[in-house]
Amino acid sequence: MRTHFCGLIDEALTGQSVTLCGWTDVARNLGGVCFIDLRDHHGIVQVLVEPEQVEVFKVAASLGYEDVLQVEGVVRARHSVNDKLKSGQVEVVATKITILNKAEPLPFHAHENAGEETRLKYRYLDLRRPEMQRMMRTRTRLVAALRQWLDARDFQDIETPILTKATPEGARDFLVPARMHPGEFYALPQSPQLFKQILMVAGFDRYYQIARCFRDEALRADRQLEFTQLDMEFAFVAERDVQDTTEDMIRSVFREVMQVELAPEFPRLTWVEAMRRFGSDKPDLRNPLELVDVAELVKDSEFKVFTDWASNPEGRIAALRIPGGALLSRKQIDDLGAHAAKYGAKGLAYIKLGGNGEVTSPIAKFFAEAAFAALIKATGLQNGDLVFFGAGKYNTVSDFMGALRLKVGKDMKLVEDRWAPLWVTDFPMFEYDDEAQRYVALHHPFTAPAVDDIDDLRANARTAVSRGYDMVLNGNEIGGGSIRIHRPDMQSAVFELLGIGAEEAEAKFGFLLDALKYGAPPHGGIAFGIDRIAALMAGTESIRDVIAFPKTTTAQCLMTGAPSPIPDAQLAEVHVSVRPKEK
Incomplete structure (x- = not known):
């Protein structure tokens, strides 16, 4: 039915007759001339329909989105080059267009940003999209x-x-x-x-x-x-x-x-080192932020949450320094605390060091001056920075501080653009x-x-x-x-x-x-x-x-309707009966 693929038409075919098959991506009737973007799995080529081709022009003028076509024509150089297309140097001047199948109005168009539920229900349309x-x-x-x-x-x-x-x-x-x-x-x-x-x-x-x-x-x-x-x-x-x-x-x-x-x-990295430094056994090394253990530095403070966990052999107290974090508002800090809570945090303590060295912290009052200075030194806190603290069971602290590290790195655009295997x-x-x-x-x-x-x-x-x-x-x-x-x-x-x-x-x-x-x-x-x-x-x-055909987060296939009930007769063949759902 075809001699070439749409997306592979190029200058080497100039002057040659070709037969293409594909879908109408876009059809533009400009009165004196029709343009069709014909698409297959290799890409798009522009088809030009001239008014002299009266019957062909009538067909072109009737086209809608996703109509399935067979186009015969001759390849020639385009007057206006489209560098975004592999075929953008040429176009196909149509001599015949056959509608192989007419598409009904679409539930969404390939160029629309449809919701995932719609995309999964009409997965065959979603999969046509070039992306x-x-x-x-x-x-x-x-x-x-x-x-x-x-x-x-x-x-x-x-x-x-x-x-x-x-x-x-x-x-x-x-x-x-x-x-x-x-x-x-x-x-x-x-x-x-x-x-x-x-x-x-x-x-x-x-x-x-x-x-x-x-x-x-x-x-x-x-x-x-x-x-x-x-x-x-x-x-x-x-x-x-x-x-x-x-x-x-x-x-x-x-x-x-x-x-x-x-x-x-x-x-x-050993598992122990990965958890200690990054709070995760699958650390993203593109993120420069690291955790620091500070239990020894806070065990003599008057902050009971810290002292309790510092003396617990199963506990952990970890700090995360955020460069430039002093600019975070109280709402942003609270939002980060809410994010950490999803992973088990009961709360986040913090120290903010302003650009002029001014300290803002709900826990500073619980530390002696020398101990507070040692804590700032150990965390690397500098003017303009903020440091978060998490305390609790070792794995729980690792989980929520690791999640906090990832969110802060992403939100503050600290993640490097590279591949980081380990x-x-x-x-x-x-x-x-x-x-x-x-x-x-x-x-x-x-x-x-x-x-x-x-x-x-x-x-x-x-x-x-x-x-x-x-x-x-x-x-x-x-x-x-x-x-x-x-x-x-x-x-x-x-x-x-x-x-x-x-x-x-x-x-x-x-x-x-x-x-x-x-x-x-x-x-x-x-x-x-x-x-x-x-x-x-x-x-x-x-x-x-x-x-190609995934399930939703509720374990359903929206396209086929799976899972679905099975008739009693079919269940009987495999010696299975279904108990009614418990209220």
Whole structure:
């Protein structure tokens, strides 16, 4: 039906006859002449319809937005060049226009800033927009570059099951009733974790998969119920083997897709250092602000909030200096306090040092002169600056001060325009869940501890360090992995520490424990979030913009109406009945 793509028409085709197909982006009837901007997935070309072509002109004059056309014509140089278009040096003089399909009036136009709900309901129209086409094409190039790099290095692309065993640890599983096994269920995989480990036991050495994963969890801008990850696993490796290989891969992919040169060696921070300096295990290094611990300097003050937490072994008192922050109004300071409260802050203390050195602070009166001077020195406070203080449990303070750091950096335009990758390593092995009264795995239950001695691990579980690592880019975790447990006795000990008894471990993970008995090699791996990397490359804050058909934050597909009720007869076939909602 066509000889060329609209967006690829250029000067090399001048004088040639072409046949194009696409959508009417804009149609302008100027009386003596008609102009049509014809669009396909490669871009736009201007079509000129002259009044001498009487029948063609009639068709052109009747066109509306998004009508589907076939245009035959001759390429010639434009009188007025449009440098914004790749085809802007030329135009196509139409000799025939065929309307292939007439579009009804649109719920929104491609050039309008429609709300996301409308865009998702009419996703097929949203995806026609050049900006969405650009972002989806970026994703395509990303995946192609990853596959090319991996295939050239002897990684095997192996598919793992989508219908698998429910092993809930962390997020909830999506369950699928097994029609041929009444009362039993499959689960959709949260990741191919166990299968890729078993592939290492099977001797495949280097595995990868562009894997679809499913987690029944709350959604936000960087999470979806179903998502895509690059899954990788290596046999006979230590941490640096995995990190150096995948770091080289990410550098290569950014070079090919974005023409961007990332750092020749990514910086490395331990989890402890990342939390201490930035209040986050995925710090954005483009933001120059850092936290400073000041518990020792305030423990003898008369401010009870500080003294209580300074003497608490689980407490933290952190300061954040804002250069030029003395210009912030009281309302702006209160707004920042409200933002911190969303992340657990009970309040923010502050010291403001005016341009003339005048101190404004609700806590200054609680300090002796020498102690106050030492505090100002430790925080680096200078004339014209402001410093915020947060006190509370260590992780809570890290969370809200880290969130405050990000907001202030963004609001005050302190974030540098660059790519800032890094590794965060040496994560805690466990977190203690006060509500459940047990340990939970910070990464997952199959991550190896830094110690090989089981008795040592049991005795020091609260402070145990794992062999886990994350790759972070511009404040986003884009990849997470670890060296895995390859000894069955160590895996059983970790299950025990997580409150998973021998009987439960056998029921849920018996196949893995069996596999580890038969010569499992040391192995490790990592999984990269394709959606997150694509969003960063495309310059959007939401992964929904690089997923063709995403769910809303309420876990719905507005276009298809999913999820939806299922007829009783169909439910009966899979031996399922629906309980009425509880009031």
